[in-house]
Amino acid sequence: MLKYQRLNMLVMEMLAWHEMLYYHTVTTAVYAEAVGRTLGMQDKELEWLIQAVFFHDCGKITWPLALVSKTRLSDDDRKLVKVHPITGEYYLREYWPDMPDPVCRVVREHHERPDGSGYPNGLKNREIHPLSVIVAVVEVFTALLEHRTYRDRSFTKAEALAELKRQEFPGEVIRVLAGVGEVVIGKVVGI
Template identity: 80%
Template sequence: MHALILHRPGLPGWLSEMLKYQGPNRLAIQMLAWHETLYYHAVTTAVYAEAVGRALGMQDKELEWLIQAAFFHDYGKITWPSALVSKAHLSDDDRKLVNVHPITGEYYLRKYWPDVPDPVCRAIREHHERPDGSGYPAGLKGGEVHPLSVIVATVEVYTALLEHRPYRDKSFTRAEALAELEKQGLPGEVVRVLAGISEVVVGKTVGQCLS
């Protein structure tokens, strides 16, 4: 059933192309099987990332790596108990799982997709690092974080703020989300590009992605 969902007509071109290959297809099916919110967050993040990458002049392999990293950035969450999806308050043990998911995601991506490009893995590992060193898992600062990782991090935060989460009362508006990106010190160039992109709507029918 999941394979049929992933291959239905109307998928974004990059996703349809990516899912032709056994490794990425298996990973995407696992995300959807773990929880559909993870899968649709991945699609939304990748759609925004593609728009940002094109606006910044990325082409060919660099753009492809950005899209792949954006789609699989949270793959490590499939190792979590599914109850974490709806949990409003995290325990210390929960927080440990959260903090390690970038490393877990890279590990399993390499396991199930042996020829995954290294820049994709690095962006997955670093997508929760922050310019001031307050991020995780390594507490990297500024130039220590790969440029692709910075873009994925910025876009991922933006999409997460626009989506429903059990630990807050309401989703952010676009203006509030953009302001939060600036507050976190994420790159102004990427924030400005996101400000110019119409909101992406990804429903349970993936072919209904609108921009």
């Protein structure tokens, strides 16, 4: 995927915008690859999963940097947050003109939820691409393990898995995540 020089530029923009965005992306990609392989994905499907998860949050680079450190979001802030999947899709299409459609869908759908409570389109169940569901689970899991300004502390792995169950994410993906070792700056340890 990084054969396009412009994609390398997008990666560098993500890193320059905020280091944590880059590390979140790398960590989430490593977890997603482990989940995809455990679920038996191969070839194109696994490649699409990894590509999509790597760029799932690229739309955030359009945010004012101050948004990252806020402990409470205003209504306007929330509106801006909820368009990053659409913005990310546009950015990715600009940087990667022949992006595979499944990658595009995952970037756009990674905040959709089976019950329809997600964004940007409020999709439900089978309307959401299966790869988008995996990315959603892994992305939430990774975010829970990370420090965030709006929380007092990070979740433990057990707490994060329990939260995924509470949010009614697919049990199969949660079980696979439970078996994945800790990811430290893009490296899986303890498998």
